[in-house]
Amino acid sequence: MSWSQKTITMSPRTRGCYLVTDEIVQNLPELKDYKVGLVNLFMQHTSAALTLNENWDSDVRADMTDALEKIAPESWNYRHDAEGSDDMPAHVRSSLIGASVTIPIRDGRLATGTWQGIWLCEFRRMRHSRKVVATIQGEKFK
Template sequence: MLNLFIQHTSAALTLNENWDPDVRTDMIDALGRIAPEGSMYRHNDEGPDDMPAHVKSSLIGASLNIPITNGHLATGTWQGIWMCEFRSRAHVRSIVATIQGEEM
């Protein structure tokens, strides 16, 4: 089993459709409707995208568990691992990868 954990509160990890680029655009649009930028948040220390990034990160999640079968990630045909950046400007992000299980 592979566990991936992102060490940040304004980015996230998800396993999603990774073939059609429209899926990424639709996901960005949908999350923007759920947690739009604006002046409705109290926490805005790092700008108007600060609190919406925390909301999106909480909704998507900070970790993934993916089975490993015969030495390969057991993802579905169209699945890919997405690192979702919710801040407008570039940030350095760290992901911890841990593998658990027995060699077969």
């Protein structure tokens, strides 16, 4: 059993849901060394999130952004507003989506479904660069 861990600095993004599977895989060349295992991706921020969802139709990402804005609207009268009016709704959305995803590794590749991709959901208006800790556990090729 082998372990690997690194921090990935993601490209800066503004509010929205983004397909980042390729960016994650490019930053994890060590995936190819694992015959079987798991990779856990952990978002080190409270106003962004990671999830698995549709990897083909960008309308799904736009619809998700719109739906989350309706679920946790900026216009609500939040108590916490020290970092701006978009900060507290970002925390709510982040809690709803989650800070991490765990994906199986099979034969050196992510074992996602045909239509699954890794999304980074950015909930702040201003462009932010986010850090994701990737932890791999598994059996390497011999």
